[in-house]
Amino acid sequence: MSITYLEAIREAQAKALADDPRVFIYGQDVGAFGGAFKATKNLAKEFPGRVLDSPISEDAMVGAAVGAAIAGMRPIIEMQFADFSTVGFNQIVNQAATLFWRTQVACPIVVRLPFGGTSGAGPFHSQSIEAIYAHYPGLVVMTPATVEDAYGMLLEAVALDDPVIFCEHKYLYYHLKAEQLPTEAMPTGKARIARAGRDLTIVAYSAMVHEALAVAEELATEKVEIEVVDLRSVKPLDTDTVMASVARTGRLLCVGESWPWGGVTAEVLARVASEGFGLLDAPPMRLNAKDTPVPYHPNLWAAHRPTARSIAAAARKLLRM
Amino acid sequence: MSITYLEAIREAQAKALADDPRVFIYGQDVGAFGGAFKATKNLAKEFPGRVLDSPISEDAMVGAAVGAAIAGMRPIIEMQFADFSTVGFNQIVNQAATLFWRTQVACPIVVRLPFGGTSGAGPFHSQSIEAIYAHYPGLVVMTPATVEDAYGMLLEAVALDDPVIFCEHKYLYYHLKAEQLPTEAMPTGKARIARAGRDLTIVAYSAMVHEALAVAEELATEKVEIEVVDLRSVKPLDTDTVMASVARTGRLLCVGESWPWGGVTAEVLARVASEGFGLLDAPPMRLNAKDTPVPYHPNLWAAHRPTARSIAAAARKLLRM
Amino acid sequence: MALAVLHRESDADVSRPRDGFVKAYRGMLLARLLDEKFATLYRAGKIQGGVFLGRGQEALSVSAGLALRPGDVFAPLIRDAAGRLAFGESVLDAARTFLGSALGPMRGRDGNIHRGRPREGLLPMISHLGAMISVVNGALLAHRFRKLPATVGLACLGEGATSTGAFHEAMNQAGVEKLPLVVIVANNQYAYSTPTVRQFACRSLLDRAAGYGFAGHAVEANDLAACLQVVGQAVATARGGGGPQFVLANLLRLCGHGEHDDAHYIDPGLKSSPLGRDCLKLAEEHLLRQQWAAAAELETWRGETVKLIEEVIAQVQREPAPDPYHEDWSALSSRNLLEGQA
Amino acid sequence: MALAVLHRESDADVSRPRDGFVKAYRGMLLARLLDEKFATLYRAGKIQGGVFLGRGQEALSVSAGLALRPGDVFAPLIRDAAGRLAFGESVLDAARTFLGSALGPMRGRDGNIHRGRPREGLLPMISHLGAMISVVNGALLAHRFRKLPATVGLACLGEGATSTGAFHEAMNQAGVEKLPLVVIVANNQYAYSTPTVRQFACRSLLDRAAGYGFAGHAVEANDLAACLQVVGQAVATARGGGGPQFVLANLLRLCGHGEHDDAHYIDPGLKSSPLGRDCLKLAEEHLLRQQWAAAAELETWRGETVKLIEEVIAQVQREPAPDPYHEDWSALSSRNLLEGQA
């Protein structure tokens, strides 16, 4: 048996629904239809009355999730695409994210964001907007890169008492497969050494982890050993693991699929530069998407975001420094 | 005659209305009432029909601005508080910011955001959310720190063909005065050396420039010469001026009133670390607000954001490194 | 419950018109005097942040609070001191929040009209207008999931807030889910300085109810008896499974938007119209006319209320302010996930 | 103008019912065949991104496009190929965008149904539903400021999009400003898979019009003559200063949400009901019945249309794709403000 990243997300939701009567799912077309990506396939049938189709009302979807959480439930909200969460933005950053701080009443909601670029999807179905959520206090922002993490972290997200923005990469939905689902998970907030190495650290998250691993593979043939750190969650961001890796390699390249200004790569570089300055043998580098909306055409899209090719070029440059 | 930061903003709008028939102002209570802060005082009377009260509809306010810009106007939108722009967020980041990239038709709108903390204002009337706008491609984000810049940059914002997020600090509204309005302005995108020094560079913007200047003053008595760089706009961010300053001083402290994750200070540190690594004699440091919503109570508020006191402590620490 | 303190006549039976009216009146009076106290403290520089009064809206607001029961969900807005107290909020909570006591429900993290106790069904408003209604919806959905007995959710807002997208999405959501939600719109003719003609283009906001699948009710809201009747009926209908209810209340704001505002822009014609009559005065006249209370009794009640307020304020003024060094600066309940950034 | 190519009968006078109807029919036919061509290309893997068809909505959409004039502002949505062409968009623009030609109006930066030419009043939709209406409002405000002669703005959307806050704010804004805006809601019974019972709770979305100060009109939208009449009248009224107009069109989506979707969830009862009849077929029957065209003529028109489409597609398929090395990667028009970040 083999299971995709997308199926793992479905299975995690099935398990959450089965294990905890407080869990329900709310989003556009998530019911009988099973969701635009089929992440909730059959769940409405298996859990009658607990998977609700919402109107096209992202603000009210999130608002209702907060209210339900206050009243004892653990809602999972599916945004049809991460890009549409901008119209539910206020309820996420000002209602959900501030509730605990203001009242000491927790807000256990999960907002699932199918995010990231796929070929031909264009400016409004491709965005990686983890940074706008990570910027606000009061939110946990998860960015699983593997099938195992998609499953384990989603279960953790549901179990957490805080609002979680769960960024699931659409490119990985079908492209990534595992043999089986994990029975245990690394704790939230801990990064993972996806590949060990001693010459250079590449810090990445979500789909970019796989580009980084491809680069590590490629450069291994040139006797360069790259260590790949998968952040897993970008908030909290596991500075310790990153720093320990940089302590080993002396070189840092941070890669993100998002826009350059103030994204995950900025945060990682700022932390390493300020807290691990002495560990660096060369200037830390970062690689992001270009500072334009995500282009529709595959030719442009391929040049817009980092790829194994551009990451390898950056890594080679950094190794020469 | 002396003129406040707030009056400068009013004067800039008066001049823009007088000079360019394409300019109009749209926002809640901006008409006969003159705006919640009086930034449009008397403008409705002086420019009949060109200062329109809007319903409480931030999404539609921005959407209408984009449409008006397409059809040849140069709207200025006043958000009553920056914090409320989150409900107009989608139109700003997905409609206004993408228009030029997608169509080559420019989108000359200005969105004025009264932002930043004041005592007792609480979580929803204090936010500094420049970073969420700077993260998106297609926007210019201005953060004037002086009366002169409030005036000159607002005029530039109106003249620019791109959408401008104009962050005007509410604390500076009444606290800052100048003798007269400038006749020329530094170009947009250029930072300013607010005070020259050779021992340490403090990079700041908006209200924090004044805290930094106070620290420079204080430490001057200890024979420490601090250079203060006022970013003026955080996007574009004038890396050259910052780098040149760090080249002189070898030490960088970046201060922002916003939350730590992915803010202006992260971006500045990431740039300096990656592009100016060799210039640094000590690890770059940053100081931000705490990672919680902005507290209401003055006691908590004073401890939440950086102040001259905490900046001085950070500067001293950095000087010892 | 705050009102219980004041309304302790041994034989009170609020199902009798007189007793219900008196209870409501005393709630209005408490809210009015408490508001005025805060206004005074504000002018004396003793309050940080804005002070927003419910002056002229107490009859409506108290009716909302009184119609609710423990277990219900209430989302008051800035002019709902009366509704809050009637729903069970203590004067102490109010005073502590306005005066920045560390012992208040928000512990200095948030203030003034932003207070609430979500666990007790009193939602703490965020400032973004319209945003609380869907939160009430969610709580009602949760009650349905949890099969709690017939609870009701009630959200108050001003006519200006009906222009927000959040209002619309939440109204529609409540309609689709057929929730026991009551939405009360206090059309006090102004949103800050903006008159209704710049806010909406329908003859009456009641025209909106059908479009959301709500039953619609209108009330002239300086008439306490009418408010008790209309709001009470709307809540009872929602509770009885009659679906979402929309109450449009017609009144006039008898104060500035906040205490910083002199409200010079309010049309004098409105002030002198029937709309401009003070609901508290009208209620007093009603009490006297019906001989439900004598003038001396009114004086006594007022005196008792002032005393209660003064005592609470005096107590709160001795309470400690929040101390940043004891603040844990934690926006997450999962402490293990906090970051140690500067 | 795309339709002009097809509707070149020398003595055509669209104010005559026959000529107007024929022109509209030929517009529908062009849109239908163009849509089908894209669907075929999509299945052949020649199109990147989604393909969304207007099947069953052409009568409504073409009526919208035909009622507009140069200088007007049009915000079509995903099912408005017919309206676009009737408003003057070229088949070439459509083909270039779907096939990713570098010569298209979006130059590969955006694709498919996102195309537009803002300078010519054809707004390029962003995906966020409801978001285009206020943009139309703004353009109309600008026209008012610039004292342009009676222009009209027209925005199309589906019934699902009426649940967005953006829709509400923009409708209300248009009402307050009394703009010459026409909003057409195509209630095609589904929003993706979601039936109307999960989308709104009013008997008819027409119930919403009055709440925004719009005049309301309903039309059974597989009837071309009715669409031409109702939409034409709404646009004329708006143009004549009659204020904002709301047209609720009742119809059924005769295709999947997009071409990736088999639409298995559509109620068979609806398909076999009068609502499920194809507007194009009905228009053909009408043409024949009225003897406005003979069967052979219909065949000729179809043949001409197919030929036009094939020629354009063949041309576009020879055009270059965008080249990332020639792309300037500039999201700002002020080149001097670009940052050189990586």
Ligand SMILES: Cc1ncc(C[n+]2csc(CCOP(=O)(O)OP(=O)(O)O)c2C)c(N)n1
């Ligand atoms: C989304 C949003 N925009 C703007 C504001 C600023 N604001 C606070 S109160 C107010 C007026 C509210 O008017 P109304 O809803 O009629 O209530 P009233 O004050 O009259 O009771 C405004 C514009 C806000 N709180 N939220």
Ligand SMILES: Cc1ncc(C[n+]2csc(CCOP(=O)(O)OP(=O)(O)O)c2C)c(N)n1
């Ligand atoms: C704000 C927003 N949320 C979700 C979506 C995803 N989405 C795209 S089309 C669609 C259904 C639209 O239904 P309707 O408005 O009825 O138009 P139709 O497709 O039936 O013509 C949805 C949910 C979106 N585009 N925008």
Ligand SMILES: [Mg+2]
């Ligand atoms: Mg009002």
Ligand SMILES: [Mg+2]
């Ligand atoms: Mg539909």
